[in-house]
Amino acid sequence: MPAYPEYRPRRLRRTPALRNLVRETRLSASQLVLPLFVRAGTGVRQPVASMPGVSQTSVDELVTDARAAAALGIGGVLLFGIPEHKDAEGSGAWDDSGPVQQAVRALKRELPELVVITDVCLCEYTSHGHCGVFVNGEVDNDATLELLAREALSHARAGADIVAPSDMMDGRVGAIRRALDANAFQSTAIMAYSAKFAGAFYGPFREAAESTPQVGDRRGYQMDSGNADEAMREVWLDIAEGADLVMVKPAGPFLDIIARVKSETGYPLAAYQVSGEFAMVQAAADRGWISRDQVMMESLLGIRRAGADVIITYFATDAARLLRSPMSS
Ligand code: PBG
Secondary structure, eight states: OOOTTTOOGGGGGSSHHHHHHHOSOOOOGGGEEEEEEEESSSSOEEEOTTSTTOEEEOHHHHHHHHHHHHHTTOOEEEEEEEOSOOBSSOGGGGOTTSHHHHHHHHHHHHOTTSEEEEEEOSTTTBTTOOSSEEETTEEEHHHHHHHHHHHHHHHHHHTOSEEEEOSOOTTHHHHHHHHHHHTTOTTOEEEEEEEEBOSGGGHHHHHHHTOOOSSSOSTTTSBOTTOSHHHHHHHHHHHHHTOSEEEEESSGGGHHHHHHHHHHHOOOEEEEEOHHHHHHHHHHHHTTSSOHHHHHHHHHHHHHHHTOSEEEETTHHHHHHHHHSGGGO
16 A cells, blocks of 8 residues: 555545545444333332433333433343342243333333343342352253243243343253244344353442342353453354344453454344443543543444444433434534
């Protein structure tokens, strides 16, 4: 390629219009998914202290939030449930009249066009807070699969477009696919949390979802942060088991994994900008140390540029609003 002074990269940076013309990566509201936390009751809106702007809500309030987000063109919502009662098995997870199942039905009735995704995991529903059947200090992989399949089936019956297993048990995508197909839900898609790394970035979420493990941590099932080749194996396993979309989580600290998954598989890829990533931006902005809106958009653009097709983010509604205004370029 030519070099200076024939070639001057600054020529195309001179005006907003020129920069806009040649921008390689763009964000679109339709690629953003908003996570929502649902609990029983009506008129309930309980703010989550560690996640300013995020609340646990009852179904009616959830529909209000989803409607506002949908009006701004967001791509979908991802539902997490907070049950009234927890038990050792997590039986609330497959209760057809649980908060998530009711929310799915309400959304499909009120906003039929909006993509509804449900988180499939047991940690919000178990008294011990682990993501599966907990025996002798460990999560029993194979005993958990059947329970996850029941939960996914219950979400599919309620009308979920996509079920999203986040538990990291081996073989769960296949178990869920078989259960869905055996019950005539062959059109319900699976978004697998394929490369989900253990760590402290989920801290604020566990307050929102009331899902902190009572003893131990999740390192026996979620991935070790140092492992990129293993992340690729996890992704290929989920694809082989029938995942329609795969996911990398958290997003910001794992952009290299996002880039590898996209380039090596070519599969539809989601990245989850998790609660800790969100909380850090909010906290610094509250102190006046960074410009919230700019850092929010830069963090999302970075995740897109790395290769994510879909971004799950607590900023979805705010980012979609900014993308509307002509100033966003
Ligand atoms: C459930 C689940 C978690 C998140 C999504 N699904 C928490 C965890 O694994 O502890 C984290 C989301 C976030 O931090 O925003 N297993």
